[in-house]
Each structure stands twice: as structure tokens, then as C-alpha cells.
Amino acid sequence: MDSPRPSLPCPFAKVHPSQLRRDDEFYMWLAYNEAIAAWQEDEVPIGAIIELDGKIIAAAHNQRDSTRDPTAHAEILALGQAAKAVDNWRLTGATLYVTKEPCPMCSGATLMARLKRVVYAVPDAKMGCLGGAVDLNALPHSNHHLEISRGLLEKPCLDLLRAYFQLKRKED
Ligand SMILES: [Zn+2]
Numbered sequence: 001m002d003s004p005r006p007s008l009p010c011p012f013a014k015v016h017p018s019q020l021r022r023d024d025e026f027y028m029w030l031a032y033n034e035a036i037a038a039w040q041e042d043e044v045p046i047g048a049i050i051e052l053d054g055k056i057i058a059a060a061h062n063q064r065d066s067t068r069d070p071t072a073h074a075e076i077l078a079l080g081q082a083a084k085a086v087d088n089w090r091l092t093g094a095t096l097y098v099t100k101e102p103c104p105m106c107s108g109a110t111l112m113a114r115l116k117r118v119v120y121a122v123p124d125a126k127m128g129c130l131g132g133a134v135d136l137n138a139l140p141h142s143n144h145h146l147e148i149s150r151g152l153l154e155k156p157c158l159d160l161l162r163a164y165f166q167l168k169r170k171e172d
Contacts, residue, residue: 010039012160024119027051027097028153031121034061034074035099035160041066045099045160048074050082050115052094058082074098075106079113090114099157101128101150107136110146117147121157 014036017029027049034047038061050058058081063072075098083089095117096110102120107129110118123132130137130148137146 007040008042010036010045011163012036012039012156022054024097024149024152027056027095028099028119028121028157030056030059031074031097031099032153032157032160034059035157038062038074039160039164045164046074048078048096048098050078050091050094050096052082052086052091057085057094071105073103073106075102076109079109083113092116095119097152099153100124100161101132102130103127104129104136111136111142111144114144115146117149119149119152121152121154122161123150123154 014033015029017026031047031049034049035045038047039045041063043062043065046062048058048060049056058078060074060077060081062074063077064070075096078096079091082091082094091113093116096115097119098121100120100122101124102110102118104127118130120130125132127133129135131150137148
């Protein structure tokens with residue numbers, strides 16, 4: 001059994017966007033809140049939301065340490081939840097909102113899930129695979145392509161990540 005993770009106070013507050021305007025920013029703020037939940041579990045603060053037809057069908061955050069699972073990234077966990085919610089591995093028409101550009105594994109998974117769109121906040125020139133380091137969405141012979149939006153709420157999501165890593169460096 002997993003031992004409970006120590007909780008880590010987060011100096012950033014969750015945001016409560018108006019429910020009235022369910023636009024990209026609304027969903028990204030919810031992903032941001034998931035990232036804060038990750039921080040509170042002493043995990044790298046990355047969060048993800050999946051929306052389909054105006055409904056949130058998945059909300060998850062990075063749980064790599066607590067599960068000791070290298071695949072327990074926010075996006076992978078969210079894709080699993082979403083597939084369960086619609087009872088189908090094909091997430092046609094769905095949009096993933098994530099606070100950092102997906103890694104090679106997660107970028108691949110978004111394509112395999114046939115998502116309609118991916119919206120990410122912070123680009124990742126090192127490991128991002130939807131345009132940052134490489135672009136898996138541009139595979140020339142792939143028969144599925146995503147719509148991608150980059151940089152939405154980049155600053156708050158980046159501030160969160162930077163502050164977390166700064167804290168961890170101090171601890172070392
Ligand atoms: Zn990933």
C-alpha cells in the first residue's frame with residue numbers, strides 16, 4: 001500500500017473563475033487549480049482538465065511520486081478518467097487543458113486518444129513534444145492531427161513551476 005504523502009503548503013491560492021463564461025481560460029484555471037493540488041501533495045505542480053461538450057469529464061494532477069509510477073502524469077491520468085467517463089478510448093471532440101506542454105509520452109497519448117484539441121500553458125523546449133522540442137502532431141503520415149493552442153495563462157502556470165523547483169532546490 002502507498003503511504004500517505006506529506007502535505008506541502010502551497011503559497012499560491014486556487015482561483016475561482018466565473019462559471020458563466022466557460023472559455024479556454026476558465027478550463028485552464030481549473031487545470032491550474034489541479035497543479036496546486038499536486039504541489040500540496042509534494043508533486044511537481046502540473047494539472048490537466050478534459051472538456052467535452054461543455055462538460056468536464058476529467059480533472060487530474062501529476063502523481064508520479066505518490067504512485068511511484070513514471071506514467072502517472074496529469075495528462076495520462078486525465079485521459080484514463082475521460083475514457084472511462086465516455087466509455088470509449090476515442091475521445092473525439094474533447095479538449096485537453098494542461099498547464100505545461102506534454103512530454104513525449106503524453107503527447108503520444110493525446111494523439112492516440114484522438115483528441116480534438118490540446119491547449120497548454122507553458123512551452124517546454126526540452127521535453128515538450130507538441131511543438132516545443134519536437135512536434136509529434138506534425139508526423140507526416142499520421143491520420144490524426146490535433147488543434148493546438150499554446151501559451152494560455154503561461155505566466156501563472158510557469159510561476160507555480162518555478163517556485164516549486166526553487167523550494168525543492170533549497171531543501172536539497
Ligand atoms: Zn507527460
